[in-house]
Amino acid sequence: MEIREKWDSRTAFIMASVGAAIGLGNVWRFPYVAYDNGGGAFLIPFFIALLTAGIPLMILEFSLGRKYQAGAPTAFAAVKKKTEWVGWLALFAVMMIFLYYPTIMAWCVNYIVHSLTLKWGADPNHFFVNEFLRKSIGPSVLGSIRWPIVIGLGIVWTAIYLILRKGVKVVGKVVKWTVAIPWAILIIMVIRGITLPGAGEGLNFYLKPDFSALLDAKVWLAAYGQVFFTLSLAMGTMIVYSSYLPKKSDVNNNAFIISLANSGTSFFAGFAVFSTLGYLAQTMNVSVPEVTNSGIGLAFITYPTAIRLLPFAGAVFGVLFFIMLLTLGIDSAFSQVEPFVAGFTDKWNLSKKWVLRIVCLGGFIIGLIFTTEGGFHWFDILDHFTCSWGLTIVGLLECIVIGYIYKTDKMRKYVNSISEFRIGKWWDFTIKILTPLILGISLILEIYSMVTDGYGGYPAWATTIGIIVVAILIVMSFVMMKIKARKENK
Ligand code: TRP
Numbered sequence: 001m002e003i004r005e006k007w008d009s010r011t012a013f014i015m016a017s018v019g020a021a022i023g024l025g026n027v028w029r030f031p032y033v034a035y036d037n038g039g040g041a042f043l044i045p046f047f048i049a050l051l052t053a054g055i056p057l058m059i060l061e062f063s064l065g066r067k068y069q070a071g072a073p074t075a076f077a078a079v080k081k082k083t084e085w086v087g088w089l090a091l092f093a094v095m096m097i098f099l100y101y102p103t104i105m106a107w108c109v110n111y112i113v114h115s116l117t118l119k120w121g122a123d124p125n126h127f128f129v130n131e132f133l134r135k136s137i138g139p140s141v142l143g144s145i146r147w148p149i150v151i152g153l154g155i156v157w158t159a160i161y162l163i164l165r166k167g168v169k170v171v172g173k174v175v176k177w178t179v180a181i182p183w184a185i186l187i188i189m190v191i192r193g194i195t196l197p198g199a200g201e202g203l204n205f206y207l208k209p210d211f212s213a214l215l216d217a218k219v220w221l222a223a224y225g226q227v228f229f230t231l232s233l234a235m236g237t238m239i240v241y242s243s244y245l246p247k248k249s250d251v252n253n254n255a256f257i258i259s260l261a262n263s264g265t266s267f268f269a270g271f272a273v274f275s276t277l278g279y280l281a282q283t284m285n286v287s288v289p290e291v292t293n294s295g296i297g298l299a300f301i302t303y304p305t306a307i308r309l310l311p312f313a314g315a316v317f318g319v320l321f322f323i324m325l326l327t328l329g330i331d332s333a334f335s336q337v338e339p340f341v342a343g344f345t346d347k348w349n350l351s352k353k354w355v356l357r358i359v360c361l362g363g364f365i366i367g368l369i370f371t372t373e374g375g376f377h378w379f380d381i382l383d384h385f386t387c388s389w390g391l392t393i394v395g396l397l398e399c400i401v402i403g404y405i406y407k408t409d410k411m412r413k414y415v416n417s418i419s420e421f422r423i424g425k426w427w428d429f430t431i432k433i434l435t436p437l438i439l440g441i442s443l444i445l446e447i448y449s450m451v452t453d454g455y456g457g458y459p460a461w462a463t464t465i466g467i468i469v470v471a472i473l474i475v476m477s478f479v480m481m482k483i484k485a486r487k488e489n490k
Contacts, residue, residue, distance in 0.1 A: 004069050005168045006246050012172030013249070014257060017241050019175040019331030020232045021262040022182070024104060027328065028298045030226060030266035031273040035206060035292065037222045038213025043267070045214065045223035050263055053438065054227040056430040057395065058238055058255040059423065060402055063415045065242030066251055071342035072236035073480065075243070079406045086397045087236065088477035091343045093390035094235040096473075098336035098363055100379045102160070103370040105333060106152030107132075107300060108326040115307070115318030124304040125297075132300075136374040139381065139462040143373030150371045157364040160334045164341070164356055168244045171334065178331040183265070185324040186272060192310075192317060193275030202278020205288045206270050221445070224438050229387055230266060231259060232332065234394040236339035243342070252419035273298070280306040299325060337363070349486045377458065384455050385466040388446050390473075396439040403432035 007013040034042040068075040073087030110132065114120060120127035129135050136143045163174050193199055213219045228234060242251070274288075280302065281288045291302060307318045341359055345352045370379045402411055408428035416422040455463050 005244055007244050008169055008172050010249065010254075012168075012175070013241065013245060014254060014261075015175040015179050016168075016171055016331070016335070017238065017254070017258045018261050019179045020237050020241065020335030021230060021258060021332075022179070022265050022328060023230075023232075023332035024101075024299070024325060024329050025226075025230050026262065026266040027186075027269045027273065027325065028295060030230065031206065031270040032292070032295065032298060033222055033226050034270060035274075037216075037219040038210040039205065040207040041209035041211050041213050042219065042223065045220050046226065046263070049220070049223040049227040050259060052430050053224055053435045054231050054233070055255055055259050056427050057228070057233050057398065057435060058231055058259060059252060059415060059427065060398060060411065060431060061233065061238035062242040062245075062251045062255055063411055064402070065239040066245050066249065066418070067414060069243050071240045071243060071339055071346045073343050074346040074485075075239055076401065077481075079401060082481075083401045083405060084481040085477040086394070086401055087239075088343065088480040089390075089397065089474060090234060090236040090239075090394045091340050092473040092477060093386060093394055094237065094336045095340055096382055096386040096390060096469075097235065098333065098340070099366050100370050100382050101329065101333050101336060102153055102156040102363070102367055103149070103375070103379060104296070105156045105326055105329045106149050106371070108322045108329065109152035109155055110148050111300065111304075112319055112322040112326070115304075115322055116315055118304075118308050118314055118318060120304045120308070122308075124308070125301045128300045128304075133376050134373045135376050136372075139374055139377035139458060141374050142369070145368060146371050146373065146375075149375075150368065153364060153367055153371060156330070156333065157360050157367070159330060160337055160363075161356065161360040163330075163334050164338060165353070167352075171338075175331050178327050182324045182328040185320050185327075186265070186269060188320060189272040189317070189324070190268065190275070193272045193279070196275060196279035196310075198278040198280075198282025199275035200278065201281065202274040202276065202288055203271065205278070205292075206274035221438070221442050225388070225391075225442065228391050228395055230262060232335065234391045234398060235336070236343065237335045240339040240342045241335070248418060250418065250420045251415050252421055252423055273303075276303065276306045280309065283309050347485050377462070380456060381458060381462060381466050382469075385470055389443075389470055392439050392443045392446065393470075396436055396443065399431050399436045399439070403428075403436070408432055 007016070034046070037045075064075045064079070065071075068078040070078065071087070072090045073084050076087035077084035132146075132148075134143065134146060163170060194203070232238065277288055277291050280291045284291065291305075292298075303321060304318065307314050307321065310317055337356075337359060341352060341355050344350055344355050369375055402408060408431050412423060412425075412427055450463065450467075454460055455466070
């Protein structure tokens with residue numbers, strides 16, 4: 001059996017995990033969720049969620065990977081044979097993400113080119129929806145393939161393949177760049193943003209606390225949801241990255257460093273986004289909420305609008321902005337593929353080279369669905385199911401397996417024996433009671449709203465397909481567990 005690869009240094013591991021965590025979610029999702037849920041006051045539930053659920057679960061995932069030196073399924077199998085499927089489910093959840101995440105990056109590749117001429121013109125919304133995506137009327141109409149997006153997708157998958165091909169040593173080197181470049185650009189964007197007229201108004205909206213929001217249960221659920229999403233938890237990523245740690249590496253301190261670096265980036269990104277929105281509102285003579293656009297619209301519609309109105313060098317800031325998104329996304333993208341590949345190679349001792357080739361090619365081919373005119377709808381539906389169902393179900397199962405089957409005190413003793421500082425009994429409480437409780441409530445509310453309102457105004461048959469996909473993946477996880485591992489592996 002081959003010796004497991006190792007990170008070159010502690011920095012390489014931290015950078016890779018920070019790179020996995022910091023992604024598109026920090027730039028568009030955090031500012032928007034914060035704004036929607038009490039502005040500045042949102043930082044309180046967010047920080048509490050970070051301490052009571054995000055960091056504890058990250059410690060849990062790091063300990064699992066570090067202890068069993070294996071990807072998610074094999075690590076769960078080592079805890080108890082019958083729980084191996086939880087690991088597979090995590091990998092199927094991350095598979096759903098890596099099928100569509102590269103599509104957004106393919107858009108970024110295109111938008112870098114469009115920025116050169118500010119091609120979106122006076123109506124970026126029309127350009128994005130009707131000219132770029134040529135979005136169809138609904139999920140039933142796929143229409144034809146959009147070749148510019150396919151080219152972008154090809155570039156992204158090739159990059160993922162080339163980076164992962166040579167193993168974690170190369171990943172460790174690449175992440176130094178893919179973490180530093182977007183950060184450097186973010187600093188430029190913040191300086192540009194806060195020196196624009198009207199910036200103060202925008203920041204006021206971002207930071208002005210609305211303390212009454214703290215009494216709203218929804219705000220707390222949003223905070224926990226955002227923490228799980230932004231830290232890339234419940235997807236097998238952190239388990240596999242920590243499985244490449246050399247013996248005697250710390251866990252607790254690393255988990256704190258990575259979580260705080262990620263959240264700090266989110267907070268900082270809010271300054272770039274909201275100062276620019278303030279400027280946009282002033283230029284268009286409207287209020288800040290009127291220009292605030294959620295999700296993808298922020299990056300591909302609102303920001304381009306602002307870029308075109310900049311007093312000078314709009315094209316330069318446009319190119320920088322989309323390079324930032326691309327470099328933010330790429331280290332998250334390969335951190336989604338790696339755990340999936342490792343799941344197969346760890347269990348069946350397969351050749352990593354071949355599994356990686358097949359996964360990259362398969363990811364590209366299935367990803368073609370999202371490059372069609374109707375692809376946007378499917379991207380939206382899949383994203384919703386992965387983030388609000390997949391993540392919650394896997395997170396809940398992880399807590400149950402470690403909390404009640406493996407037992408938290410055993411895990412805590414192990415992790416304390418290798419870490420730079422010790423965690424106390426509070427950790428047991430968060431894993432056994434608090435986090436499962438919050439995730440359980442979220443899941444029930446989510447199922448309820450799916451049954452009563454559906455999702456995003458899509459027809460019931462389309463969301464039913466989403467539910468069927470989730471069900472198939474759960475069944476598949478059991479099937480994977482039942483297929484025997486190769487003898488020489490164990
Ligand atoms: N954290 C990533 C972001 O903020 C998104 C993400 C969720 C992710 N789950 C993941 C990235 C798993 C890598 C692996 O954009």
